[in-house]
Amino acid sequence: MKEFTINGTVMKCYPLTAAQRLHFYTIKFAKPQVLNIGTGLYIKQDVDFDILKQSVQEAIADFDSMRLRFIQDEDGAVYQYVIPFDEREIGFFDFSGWSEKDAHEEMTKWTHKPLERFNSAMNRVVMIKYPGGYNGIYLKVDHMTMDSSSIIEFNKRVLELYCAKAYNYPQPKPLQSYIKAVEHDLEYEKKNNPSHIKDEEFWKLQIEGDEPMYTDFTGPGRLITQRRESGNPELRSAVITSNTLDAAISVYHLEAEPSARLLDFCAENKVSMASLLLMGLRTVLSKFNNDEKDVSVKTNVARRGTLLEKHSGGTRIHFFPLRTILEPEQTFIDGIRTIQAEQNKIFRHANYDPIELTMKRAKYRKFTPGASYESISLTYQPLTLREKNTEMPDIDYKTFWYSNGVAAQPLYLTVMHRPEDNGLNFNFEYKKDVVSDSEMEFLYYYYCRVLFRGIEDKSRSIGQILEMI
Amino acid sequence: MFEELKEMMCNYIEVDPETITPESEFINDLGFNSFDFMCLLGEIEEKYNIHVDEEEIMGLSTVKDAIKYIEKLRKEH
Numbered sequence: 001m002k003e004f005t006i007n008g009t010v011m012k013c014y015p016l017t018a019a020q021r022l023h024f025y026t027i028k029f030a031k032p033q034v035l036n037i038g039t040g041l042y043i044k045q046d047v048d049f050d051i052l053k054q055s056v057q058e059a060i061a062d063f064d065s066m067r068l069r070f071i072q073d074e075d076g077a078v079y080q081y082v083i084p085f086d087e088r089e090i091g092f093f094d095f096s097g098w099s100e101k102d103a104h105e106e107m108t109k110w111t112h113k114p115l116e117r118f119n120s121a122m123n124r125v126v127m128i129k130y131p132g133g134y135n136g137i138y139l140k141v142d143h144m145t146m147d148s149s150s151i152i153e154f155n156k157r158v159l160e161l162y163c164a165k166a167y168n169y170p171q172p173k174p175l176q177s178y179i180k181a182v183e184h185d186l187e188y189e190k191k192n193n194p195s196h197i198k199d200e201e202f203w204k205l206q207i208e209g210d211e212p213m214y215t216d217f218t219g220p221g222r223l224i225t226q227r228r229e230s231g232n233p234e235l236r237s238a239v240i241t242s243n244t245l246d247a248a249i250s251v252y253h254l255e256a257e258p259s260a261r262l263l264d265f266c267a268e269n270k271v272s273m274a275s276l277l278l279m280g281l282r283t284v285l286s287k288f289n290n291d292e293k294d295v296s297v298k299t300n301v302a303r304r305g306t307l308l309e310k311h312s313g314g315t316r317i318h319f320f321p322l323r324t325i326l327e328p329e330q331t332f333i334d335g336i337r338t339i340q341a342e343q344n345k346i347f348r349h350a351n352y353d354p355i356e357l358t359m360k361r362a363k364y365r366k367f368t369p370g371a372s373y374e375s376i377s378l379t380y381q382p383l384t385l386r387e388k389n390t391e392m393p394d395i396d397y398k399t400f401w402y403s404n405g406v407a408a409q410p411l412y413l414t415v416m417h418r419p420e421d422n423g424l425n426f427n428f429e430y431k432k433d434v435v436s437d438s439e440m441e442f443l444y445y446y447y448c449r450v451l452f453r454g455i456e457d458k459s460r461s462i463g464q465i466l467e468m469i
Numbered sequence: 470m471f472e473e474l475k476e477m478m479c480n481y482i483e484v485d486p487e488t489i490t491p492e493s494e495f496i497n498d499l500g501f502n503s504f505d506f507m508c509l510l511g512e513i514e515e516k517y518n519i520h521v522d523e524e525e526i527m528g529l530s531t532v533k534d535a536i537k538y539i540e541k542l543r544k545e546h
Contacts, residue, residue: 305508
């Protein structure tokens with residue numbers, strides 16, 4: 001912790017956490033808007049925009065990470081602080097005469113615009129009159145201040161405050177302190193912290209085990225080419241960086257009924273949806289890479305276990321490599337359980353700095369810069385605006401995630417529930433010079449085939465499923 | 470141990486502590502997810518100075534199961 005005098009007031013400022021450093025590291029290699037996240041939440045009903053404005057302002061007052069600022073010291077080290085008040089004016093934009101496509105494109109443009117990094121608000125909220133009789137808010141935040149869980153929590157809070165004011169619904173419960181959560185994270189990072197020492201030992205063993213195998217989401221071509229170019233026919237990692245960072249998002253909507261079947265399967269078999277999705281994804285990668293048994297993907301961990309972590313906003317996601325070696329004779333359900341056990345191990349060591357892990361692995365394996373064993377990063381977001389215990393009327397919603405136009409990795413897949421029907425949306429964010437929209441559709445098609453062939457008969461072997469699809 | 474465990478659980482989930490019973494299921498009744506559960510186990514390990522096995526704990530579904538498992542580990546320790 002360090003004190004800075006900002007606008008005549010002495011402020012306590014804290015170093016960045018590992019999750020924030022991960023993002024800060026990304027902007028060294030990409031355009032500044034790579035950390036922008038743009039979202040839209042619109043409800044199908046008339047909205048009193050004065051009440052909505054008050055609700056947004058109150059939600060900003062309640063939500064520490066919406067008032068987070070960054071500052072640099074004389075040596076360039078970055079610190080963070082929370083300003084006590086933020087009485088900004090909330091903008092308004094009327095898209096009601098626009099087509100939905102044009103409105104979407106305009107807000108995507110807003111999302112491309114970088115935010116000022118230091119001593120400035122790291123978000124923008126605009127009240128929106130959306131085409132088709134929907135109304136709501138556009139929210140752009142910097143990923144160093146908030147992640148998808150925080151964004152959902154903020155949007156939920158705005159809705160709850162609106163419903164409390166407009167319809168006399170109960171006031172939402174108080175939130176937790178963001179700074180307290182940061183202090184916990186920074187305490188963990190001290191080198192003599194027992195949990196940190198334990199996690200370091202765990203990840204060292206993972207790094208120094210036998211070498212994983214790279215499996216690309218477009219097939220073995222990339223690895224074959226790099227084996228030829230390097231003159232190393234045994235090469236098991238591949239460089240995944242590319243010439244440009246231009247990205248796009250393709251969203252595929254799985255209908256409510258098949259989505260419910262996946263959820264029911266998880267409940268009946270006591271497995272997590274994240275493990276099922278990882279099993280499906282690793283099986284598709286296996287299929288695309290000559291039935292390879294050794295498949296690794298990056299799995300994102302939200303790190304929101306305690307109530308403090310769940311309700312303090314901020315950005316907490318860490319990513320880790322998840323390696324699966326599954327024999328073709330193993331059943332689908334056995335594969336999921338193996339993955340769940342691996343995930344549980346990762347969860348227990350998920351506070352470890354993922355950048356430090358990446359660096360240590362690259363050094364140990366003597367990687368060419370940009371090399372990896374994982375071609376895809378998967379996030380499952382279980383939170384929605386409609387959770388049990390949430391007092392809200394039954395409203396028709398539309399939610400959107402707008403692309404910021406750049407990506408640091410070739411492919412990020414985020415699977416999230418739609419608030420309107422709990423169906424699953426598969427958001428593929430991909431680098432446009434690496435892959436096309438039609439290739440994403442192809443991947444999604446095979447992904448669904450694996451998932452549904454697997455859940456319709458959980459005793460099917462992986463080999464049978466690979467043959468069937 | 471039940472009371473201690475209940476207090477720890479309430480750091481992770483929003484339930485009235487009075488509604489937690491030894492028969493409560495972590496996932497179905499109390500709303501734990503895998504990550505919450507793993508964090509809780511980390512806290513239990515530290516408090517009771519034991520080491521839990523990730524594969525063994527996959528069979529624990531109720532609070533009673535967890536107490537039995539922790540007591541077994543404490544005796545072995």
